[in-house]
Amino acid sequence: MTRYLVLKNGKFVRSRIPGRYAGNVTHRIFGRLTCASGLRLMHAENRVFFLTWEDAVAAGYRPCQKCHPERSDRYARRDGAWQLIAKTGG
Ligand SMILES: [Zn+2]
Numbered sequence: 001m002t003r004y005l006v007l008k009n010g011k012f013v014r015s016r017i018p019g020r021y022a023g024n025v026t027h028r029i030f031g032r033l034t035c036a037s038g039l040r041l042m043h044a045e046n047r048v049f050f051l052t053w054e055d056a057v058a059a060g061y062r063p064c065q066k067c068h069p070e071r072s073d074r075y076a077r078r079d080g081a082w083q084l085i086a087k088t089g090g
Contacts, residue, residue, distance in 0.1 A: 006049045007059055018082065019051040020073050023061050030056040031064030033075055033082040 004018040023030035025046045050056040053071045056063075063069050076085045 004049045007055045018049040021050040021056050023048045028061050029064050030061040032067040032069045034084050035067035
């Protein structure tokens with residue numbers, strides 16, 4: 001099973017869930033798990049994941065300008081892939 005490298009309490013740990021944002025180590029950018037450019041450009045070894053927006057920013061990453069991640073993003077695993085699910089309020 002895939003193990004994601006997730007920043008947790010200041011340390012990167014292996015997790016079965018990726019958290020809410022995917023980051024690129026080389027470019028110091030974080031974006032949505034569903035970001036097309038992220039999925040295409042990021043080699044597996046360059047990918048890290050963040051549980052919260054604050055974690056990503058504190059680690060020195062900036063938001064992706066293609067997918068515009070938001071603090072309220074939530075994901076669910078559907079049909080074998082992580083998908084952005086509808087926000088609350090509807
Ligand atoms: Zn992106």
